[in-house]
Amino acid sequence: MSKTLVSIALWALGGWLLGAWLGAATGWAFFALGLLLMILVSGLQLSRIARWVRAIDEPPPPSVGPWDEILAPIYRKLKQNRLDLQDRTRSFHRALLAAEALPDGALTLDPHKALQWCNQTAASHLGLDLERDRGHSILNIVRAPEFARYAGQETWDRPLILHLGHGGAARTLSLHLAPYGVGQFLMVTRDITQIERLENTRKDFVANVSHELRTPLTVLSGFVETLQDLPGDALTGEQRRHYLDLMAQQTRNMQALVSDLLTLSSLESTPNQEGGPVPVAALVRTALAQAQALSGGRHTFDARLDETLRIRGQDTELASAIGNLLTNAVRYTPPGGSITVLWEPAPDGGAACRVRDTGIGIDPADIPRLTERFFRADRGRSRATGGTGLGLAIAKHVVMRHDATLDIRSTPGEGSVFSILFPAARVCPPAGPAAPARDAAGRHRSSSCMVQCGYCFPYCRLAARAR
Numbered sequence: 001m002s003k004t005l006v007s008i009a010l011w012a013l014g015g016w017l018l019g020a021w022l023g024a025a026t027g028w029a030f031f032a033l034g035l036l037l038m039i040l041v042s043g044l045q046l047s048r049i050a051r052w053v054r055a056i057d058e059p060p061p062p063s064v065g066p067w068d069e070i071l072a073p074i075y076r077k078l079k080q081n082r083l084d085l086q087d088r089t090r091s092f093h094r095a096l097l098a099a100e101a102l103p104d105g106a107l108t109l110d111p112h113k114a115l116q117w118c119n120q121t122a123a124s125h126l127g128l129d130l131e132r133d134r135g136h137s138i139l140n141i142v143r144a145p146e147f148a149r150y151a152g153q154e155t156w157d158r159p160l161i162l163h164l165g166h167g168g169a170a171r172t173l174s175l176h177l178a179p180y181g182v183g184q185f186l187m188v189t190r191d192i193t194q195i196e197r198l199e200n201t202r203k204d205f206v207a208n209v210s211h212e213l214r215t216p217l218t219v220l221s222g223f224v225e226t227l228q229d230l231p232g233d234a235l236t237g238e239q240r241r242h243y244l245d246l247m248a249q250q251t252r253n254m255q256a257l258v259s260d261l262l263t264l265s266s267l268e269s270t271p272n273q274e275g276g277p278v279p280v281a282a283l284v285r286t287a288l289a290q291a292q293a294l295s296g297g298r299h300t301f302d303a304r305l306d307e308t309l310r311i312r313g314q315d316t317e318l319a320s321a322i323g324n325l326l327t328n329a330v331r332y333t334p335p336g337g338s339i340t341v342l343w344e345p346a347p348d349g350g351a352a353c354r355v356r357d358t359g360i361g362i363d364p365a366d367i368p369r370l371t372e373r374f375f376r377a378d379r380g381r382s383r384a385t386g387g388t389g390l391g392l393a394i395a396k397h398v399v400m401r402h403d404a405t406l407d408i409r410s411t412p413g414e415g416s417v418f419s420i421l422f423p424a425a426r427v428c429p430p431a432g433p434a435a436p437a438r439d440a441a442g443r444h445r446s447s448s449c450m451v452q453c454g455y456c457f458p459y460c461r462l463a464a465r466a467r
């Protein structure tokens with residue numbers, strides 16, 4: 001402003017001096033010319049300012065006369081606002097990314113419970129498409145009467161457990177609403193299908209174990225009461241022995257059950273380690289001797305074992321799995337039947353342990369369920385032979401811990417073949433002398449590891465080079 005006044009004053013002074021010298025008309029003309037020039041310059045400056053306003057992110061035009069003083073602070077303020085906005089946008093994106101990274105689903109609803117925003121997890125839980133569903137009431141999206149009732153509540157102390165879908169697509173979600181801000185709502189969604197399944201499995205397991213223990217306990221307590229109530233001479237020696245035999249049988253059943261439960265629990269609680277080379281043929285021979293003892297000469301046995309074939313694994317676990325298959329073969333094969341066990345290389349470079357019997361066989365419909373805990377295809381025979389219903393569950397567990405598969409083939413009335421198929425990666429190349437001992441770090445201590453047993457081979461080669 002002051003610049004403009006000074007310019008007008010200078011033009012006026014010039015006009016006055018010129019008027020005094022050349023006459024008043026010339027002085028006024030000079031002054032008018034000056035004002036006209038000032039208006040023209042000002043117009044030019046305004047048009048440059050107008051151009052800048054259209055591209056306001058650019059710095060303002062330089063030298064726009066008196067406008068310089070006005071434009072500079074405006075531009076500084078604009079620049080500051082732009083930086084603030086960038087900062088806030090970055091914070092907003094960080095918050096969005098954090099919300100996306102949440103393991104749970106999250107969605108926000110407006111006061112009318114219409115969808116405003118949701119993360120990917122919530123979208124997949126509830127089948128939402130933000131583009132399509134934004135602004136739509138969540139009650140029209142999640143169409144379940146129990147959800148409508150839940151959303152209609154005033155407060156939400158607990159989450160709602162919602163079962164969605166059927167069959168293989170069935171899912172259980174936990175939905176929790178919470179108010180926030182002014183009349184807005186946050187909903188957290190969590191997929192608890194797996195947790196619920198595990199909880200049901202745990203409940204079934206406890207119920208099964210209780211049921212399995214109740215039968216022998218009832219029999220035992222019945223006999224104990226009978227023996228307590230009867231006068232000493234009421235039973236003959238033979239009857240007393242018979243009762244005691246039956247009690248001993250029930251006790252053995254309970255012991256077998258507890259022992260199998262402990263085996264399962266230890267399999268579940270110990271970490272899966274690869275283990276050292278296992279001479280499976282030796283394990284099979286031991287299990288075979290036990291099976292023959294169980295058979296008591298009622299079956300014929302045949303074994304074809306590759307003595308050089310070894311795999312990396314845990315010998316106690318493998319012994320338990322193979323032992324279970326062999327005792328099952330004895331228990332489910334009527335007297336006179338034959339049982340064959342094979343330990344041989346497989347065509348794919350792996351190894352197979354097969355237990356074949358000519359027993360009662362299994363209904364094809366039951367085969368997929370055989371490895372479930374407490375599943376028994378032939379309940380009567382299982383109980384009569386002291387079965388716990390856990391043998392194949394244990395075998396399956398061991399097999400999985402060795403990256404192997406349990407293949408079951410059976411024809412009712414003709415017999416069954418249970419095969420443990422180990423992958424090639426588990427097979428040790430033919431071994432030389434005894435497998436070397438290993439140190440605490442899992443490396444072989446002995447220089448005899450140069451035998452290239454497959455397990456120690458890479459380390460031995462390195463050690464050999466270092467020597």
Ligand code: ADP
Nearest residue numbers: 328329332376377378382387388389390391392
């Ligand atoms: P169990 O202790 O009852 O034998 P398992 O888990 O070992 O429990 O076996 C589950 C069921 O599989 C058995 O109850 C039996 O019905 C069936 N089964 C297992 N092995 C054989 C076999 N070799 N022949 C026929 N049926 C078998």
